[in-house]
Amino acid sequence: MKVMAYDDLLFAKGELGAWLGRRLRDALAEVAGTNADEILARPHEQISDEIIERYLVPDLCLDQAGITGSVTDQRVDVSHDVMRAVSDRSSPTYIAGSRIMFRVPFTGIPEIFSLKASTFSFNPPRATVLDGYVSVFRDIPADVLESDRDRVVAALRDEVAKIDTYLDYSRRDIAIANTRLQVQVRQAAEGRRAKILADRDTEAILGVPLHRDKEAAKTYRVQPVVRRRVAPVRQVRPQEGFAPEPAITDEDFSNIVTDIVSTTRMFERLAVTYADLREERLRDPILTALHAIYGGATGETFSKRGKTDIYLPWGDDGPVFLAECKWWTGPKAFAEHDLPQLLDRYIVWRDTHTAMVLFIRNKNATAIIAEAEAIIRAHPRYLRDMNSIQGSPAFVLHKDGDRDREITLELITAVIQR
Structure with a gap:
């Protein structure tokens, strides 16, 4: 050898x-x-x-x-x-x-x-x-x-x-x-995310109708249901001479809220992954789900005096739904900053449906949710409560200076505790 x-x-x-x-x-x-x-x-x-x-x-x-x-x-x-x-x-x-x-x-x-x-x-x-x-x-x-x-x-x-x-x-x-x-x-990775978000913003100005993908909705829902395409209706104002404006039906609004709630429930189940993320990082999975289901959801989209977190458009008529995502940092911040930011900075006279997605990491979450509801009811533009959707309370408020223009506000809460 x-x-x-x-x-x-x-x-x-x-x-x-x-x-x-x-x-x-x-x-x-x-x-x-x-x-x-x-x-x-x-x-x-x-x-x-x-x-x-x-x-x-x-x-x-x-x-x-x-x-x-x-x-x-x-x-x-x-x-x-x-x-x-x-x-x-x-x-x-x-x-x-x-x-x-x-x-x-x-x-x-x-x-x-x-x-x-x-x-x-x-x-x-x-x-x-x-x-x-x-x-x-x-x-x-x-x-x-x-x-x-x-x-x-x-x-x-x-x-x-x-x-x-x-x-x-x-x-x-x-x-x-x-x-x-x-x-x-x-x-x-950060650059790719920014590029994709820019593409989503570009889609927002294409002027195409809002389309809801039923199969995508099944992917993002815990309990899949059959949904219809979101179709705008004409909102009727009680006074004579009202010019009808595009709005979504209560059923469609319920569907959108349900899709958001389904995603926030994932945050609660996977708290170790999501508890330390900033608001915009938590916003992205919600935005992705809505975009997959409706085909036009965008984030950081300019509305009135700022960029709202979630924006669902209907062609050239503006949004049929918009929402803001916030971590709960106390009643003062919610009453003096978070809620006014949504109602005063982003919502325009023609908007009819919105949501505040509130992330809570505190242990006394039940008390915090009750406090947030009380702050909304104490708001000078509060009119009445509505039936809750998926356990999330809903409220009707009026537009600043115009009590005949109503907007429905859903309070969606996600308790993300390690």
């Missing part, structure tokens, strides 16, 4: 930088290929972290505390040893000897052992990389081992140390590449 004095050359069969570059490109391609609805339905930070975890290069380390050694019989070819009298050097000449081996366990990606880092020498180490071990060996004639055993063992230890030094070179390159990967993947 053939006997080898050394094994494979390490860190010499490819460029580590090129390999790391390919991983980065693959990770960015995965971001670019992520489904648009998923980007909006889930926090983009969560998506980017999952992709980063798949492409981040783990530490490659030798476990020198777990090193093991062995000495086995081996026939050694000495045909190339010029210090020996060999009659024919054109063919192997075997004598008795031993194979001295160190086996060092490692953790990390084995492929890195074959790749050259940006720092290197022209005399890289040799070893076998297999099954979680780096094996360094020398085939030594018996007479050499007998006379110089310490030097032979020391040379093997030096080879192991040399491998670790080369791994240090690789680890430096990998650390830089990992940092670059994390930054660029997160930027790419």
Whole structure:
């Protein structure tokens, strides 16, 4: 059998930088290929972290505390040893000897052992990389081992140390590449989300009718139901001379509220995922569900004096529904900022249906919901209560300065507690 004095050359069969570059490109391609609805339905930070975890290069380390050694019989070819009298050097000449081996366990990606880092020498180490071990060996004639055993063992230890030094070179390159990967993947995910939202805003100004996709509604509903396409009706004003304006039916309004409630129930069930997210991050899954069902929902859409969180348009006539999402930060903020922001900054004279989606992380959620309801009833434009939808209270208020123009306000609450 053939006997080898050394094994494979390490860190010499490819460029580590090129390999790391390919991983980065693959990770960015995965971001670019992520489904648009998923980007909006889930926090983009969560998506980017999952992709980063798949492409981040783990530490490659030798476990020198777990090193093991062995000495086995081996026939050694000495045909190339010029210090020996060999009659024919054109063919192997075997004598008795031993194979001295160190086996060092490692953790990390084995492929890195074959790749050259940006720092290197022209005399890289040799070893076998297999099954979680780096094996360094020398085939030594018996007479050499007998006379110089310490030097032979020391040379093997030096080879192991040399491998670790080369791994240090690789680890430096990998650390830089990992940092670059994390930054660029997160930027790419955030950029993709912004681009998709911009596309949604573009859809909002196309002037096409609001269409409700029944199959998409089933996807986003816990209890799927058959729905109809939302059709605007003409709102009738009690006084003579009223010019009819587009509005949605109570049934359609109930459907929209139900779709939002279905999504917020997911927040409550998956509180660990959603409890620490900002309002706009919680808004995105709601917006995605509505967009999938109705085909025109947009976020951060300008209305009156600001950009409302959720906007369902009807052609060129403006929204048939809009909503605002807020974390509960106390009765003063709700009464003096959150509710006025919706009623005064976003709702115009022609709007008829709206909702306040209130996220609550406090333990006394029942008391907070009652307090929020009381604040709405105490509002100077409050007229009366309506029947609740999916357990969410509804109220009728009038437009500022015009008691004949009514708007229905739904208070949707999601209690998101860890």
